[in-house]
Amino acid sequence: MDTKEQNYIIERFRKAAFIYDFSFLPLRWLRKKALQAAGNPENKSILDVCTGTGGQALAFAQKGNRVYGVDISEEMLRLARKKRGAQNIVYSNASCTELDFKDNFFDLAIISFGLHEMPAAARSKALKEIRRVLKNNADFIVVDYSMPESRFIRFFALSFLNLYECRYYPEFVRSDVVSMIAGQGFLLKEKTDLVLGSVMIMLFSTVKN
DSSP, X not given: OOHHHHHHHHHHHHHHXXXXXXXXXXXXXXXXXXXXXXXXXXXXXXXXXXXXXXXXXXXXXXXXXXEXXXXXXXXXXXXXXXXXXXXXXXXXXXXXXXXXXXXXXXXXEEEESOGGGSOHHHHHHHHHHHHHHEEEEEEEEEEEEOOOSSHHHHHHXXXXXXXXXXXXXXXXXXXXXXXXXXXXXXXXXXXXXXXXXXXXXXXXXEOOO
16 A cells, blocks of 8 residues: 555544544444354454454454454554453554564454455455465455445445545445455355445455465
């Protein structure tokens, strides 16, 4: 990711940090869905990419997992560290395109509403990094926007989300996300469409190196 793109993302979340938890309230139930998609893991080493204010990281930590949350926005992480239970999570201010972890380190990784926030090249690099730090046959959960099949719902979903989502959202939602992720060493196991098809939760497993 070049400096201009990175600064755009950092500035976007600097401005949004103080209202992020409030704006996400209608979708908080997705955190439980993500846990269920992951099989409600316990005592695992888990990477939460683009952790934001740490809501999903906390959900996994409450199950007794060792959670590492990574985010490019220090403002978002500052809020995450203040939350009750955050002492059980290690937060790092870093780009997901350059993860400071050993190869084959994590049992599971998750990225929630993070891929659409990146340009295509950075997205591919982030997925490569996530694959690198995951063990063989580990699970990878992706929660993000999708393209509704209904033209009527698609029109209203795109019109609404384009009001506040980032400049990379339109390209992402129109792309073949499953093939993009699979091309970086993952195998799709399950895909669930939610919110009238405008949100998806996908469970992947890592393909053996």
